[in-house]
Amino acid sequence: MIKFDQVTKRYPGSDEVLKNVNLHIEAGEFVFVTGHSGAGKSTLLKLIAAIERPTSGTVLIANQNVSQLKSSAIPFLRRRFGLIFQDHKLLYDRNCFENVILPLRINGVSGNEAAKRVRAALDKVGLLHKEKAMPITLSGGEQQRLAIARAVVSRPSILIADEPTGNLDASYAADIMAIFYAFNQVGVTVIMATHDALGMSATQNRVLHLDQGKLTQHTPTLTDPKQDIGQSESNIEKIAS
Amino acid sequence: MSHWLNHQLQAIKLVLSRMRANLLSSFMICLVVGVAMCLPSLFYIGVDHLSKLTDHMQNETEISLFLKLDVSHDTISEIDALLAKNPAIKQYHLVTKDEAWQQLQEKSKSSPAVSDAINQLGKNPLPDAFFIQAKSVAPDDLASLKASLQSIPGVEQALLNTDWAKRLATLITLSKKLILFITILLAIVLLVIIGNTVRMQILTQQDEIEVSYLIGATSSFIRTPFLYAGILYGLFGGLFAVLMILGITQIFNYSITDLSNLYSSDFRLTLFNGSLFLAVISAAILIGWLGSYLAVTHAITSITQLQKMVFHD
Numbered sequence: 416m417i418k419f420d421q422v423t424k425r426y427p428g429s430d431e432v433l434k435n436v437n438l439h440i441e442a443g444e445f446v447f448v449t450g451h452s453g454a455g456k457s458t459l460l461k462l463i464a465a466i467e468r469p470t471s472g473t474v475l476i477a478n479q480n481v482s483q484l485k486s487s488a489i490p491f492l493r494r495r496f497g498l499i500f501q502d503h504k505l506l507y508d509r510n511c512f513e514n515v516i517l518p519l520r521i522n523g524v525s526g527n528e529a530a531k532r533v534r535a536a537l538d539k540v541g542l543l544h545k546e547k548a549m550p551i552t553l554s555g556g557e558q559q560r561l562a563i564a565r566a567v568v569s570r571p572s573i574l575i576a577d578e579p580t581g582n583l584d585a586s587y588a589a590d591i592m593a594i595f596y597a598f599n600q601v602g603v604t605v606i607m608a609t610h611d612a613l614g615m616s617a618t619q620n621r622v623l624h625l626d627q628g629k630l631t632q633h634t635p636t637l638t639d640p641k642q643d644i645g646q647s648e649s650n651i652e653k654i655a656s
Numbered sequence: 657m658s659h660w661l662n663h664q665l666q667a668i669k670l671v672l673s674r675m676r677a678n679l680l681s682s683f684m685i686c687l688v689v690g691v692a693m694c695l696p697s698l699f700y701i702g703v704d705h706l707s708k709l710t711d712h713m714q715n716e717t718e719i720s721l722f723l724k725l726d727v728s729h730d731t732i733s734e735i736d737a738l739l740a741k742n743p744a745i746k747q748y749h750l751v752t753k754d755e756a757w758q759q760l761q762e763k764s765k766s767s768p769a770v771s772d773a774i775n776q777l778g779k780n781p782l783p784d785a786f787f788i789q790a791k792s793v794a795p796d797d798l799a800s801l802k803a804s805l806q807s808i809p810g811v812e813q814a815l816l817n818t819d820w821a822k823r824l825a826t827l828i829t830l831s832k833k834l835i836l837f838i839t840i841l842l843a844i845v846l847l848v849i850i851g852n853t854v855r856m857q858i859l860t861q862q863d864e865i866e867v868s869y870l871i872g873a874t875s876s877f878i879r880t881p882f883l884y885a886g887i888l889y890g891l892f893g894g895l896f897a898v899l900m901i902l903g904i905t906q907i908f909n910y911s912i913t914d915l916s917n918l919y920s921s922d923f924r925l926t927l928f929n930g931s932l933f934l935a936v937i938s939a940a941i942l943i944g945w946l947g948s949y950l951a952v953t954h955a956i957t958s959i960t961q962l963q964k965m966v967f968h969d
Contacts, residue, residue, distance in 0.1 A: 457967035
């Protein structure tokens with residue numbers, strides 16, 4: 416699904432933000448991207464979402480080489496993704512319904528079909544009763560859920576989330592994580608950047624750890640003694656393959 | 657195709673609803689476009705009609721040949737014979753000084769002040785004169801005929817009545833040039849105004865544009881509503897301009913009718929000038945489109961740079 420081969424990224428006037436990164440994310444995986452501030456998490460996500468292009472190496476997304484893709488083809492590639500941002504990027508001049516319908520407009524879906532899908536997406540994140548509410552009246556957790564609804568309304572196969580629980584307190588964060596797991600259960604690939612070690616230590620998901628631009632840890636977290644050994648083995652197999 | 661059409665319709669609907677939401681400012685912009693389009697059009701109408709009028713007048717050309725005050729009857733007969741032989745002359749007639757004097761006195765009877773002044777002159781100051789109509793109305797032919805007549809002995813002065821018409825025609829050519837430049841300058845002003853308006857709209861919708869890009873909107877998807885905004889400003893502005901032109905020519909026509917009645921002419925301003933209206937509206941639409949195109953292209957470049965800051969390290 417997503418394959419990085421010897422990917423290096425350097426911005427003009429800066430050092431290499433990513434160095435020789437190799438990775439392979441299969442369809443249906445749930446992957447965490449961790450690392451300190453400045454480790455290159457956001458650059459990795461930008462490369463996956465085709466917002467940036469690699470300086471060298473190849474990024475393959477659904478067998479398409481992003482470096483060789485024409486600029487005019489990028490928007491169509493991006494429609495395969497649902498993007499969720501730390502600061503939500505909601506539009507505060509319109510209500511929840513209008514926020515969620517935006518990707519459908521871009522995809523050319525309109526009328527009853529669009530309304531039906533918007534309500535289905537709002538329902539999945541538990542905001543169906545707030546469709547007429549303005550985003551500013553929602554709590555932080557609700558705003559993030561609204562952002563998720565917008566990301567999933569066009570039924571993308573890959574969800575990319577940048578610290579979706581970063582600004583939320585624990586109970587809200589758990590809600591959000593549950594929603595992501597639910598999507599992953601139905602086959603959506605989830606790639607989530609986080610620096611919240613606690614949030615993922617209890618999970619059995621693969622972790623891509625970035626340290627100063629290098630992908631140093633490519634295994635499930637073994638620091639947690641409660642970790643299920645069988646699950647970590649299966650993850651190692653996945654990495655090996 | 658239907659997807660494309662659907663997209664266009666949605667964009668137009670979106671723009672119209674935005675315009676309705678900001679009704680007053682949209683109205684103002686259209687009004688500005690209307691006034692700016694109306695001004696050169698009115699100049700054009702004025703000059704166009706003046707030039708038609710002078711063309712008409714130049715066809716009624718006449719050379720007036722004033723003789724010296726002391727010419728004898730023999731000289732007059734000699735000149736008469738010369739004129740009769742001249743092949744360039746269509747027809748001519750003589751008005752003697754006595755006839756002219758009588759005509760003047762007849763005409764001045766209605767105004768006592770003038771007739772008093774004439775009576776005080778005592779003796780007749782008027783010369784004998786021939787009024788000549790040439791066969792050709794071409795300005796060059798007329799000028800050479802005038803020169804040849806001027807050289808006849810006993811002639812004081814040959815006057816070509818088209819002189820002033822020619823001067824007017826030159827002035828009109830000058831005015832047409834002036835209108836061209838005024839039009840170009842106003843078009844630039846409109847381009848800037850519409851471009852700036854669209855730029856402001858883009859700024860207020862920057863978040864939406866940024867998010868739309870991130871979730872896979874194409875540049876044309878982003879650009880289309882703004883292009884339609886420019887086109888609609890042009891269209892409504894052009895319609896305003898047409899309405900203003902109609903109103904103003906109608907008001908002018910009242911006075912012009914009075915004036916041309918005095919000259920027993922049926923001269924009027926043409927009220928409905930279809931090709932002019934079409935030109936005004938299409939020029940306004942073109943300017944609107946171009947202004948918004950420039951603004952949106954410039955803005956999109958900067959927003960696509962900005963959207964790369966989307967994920968935080």
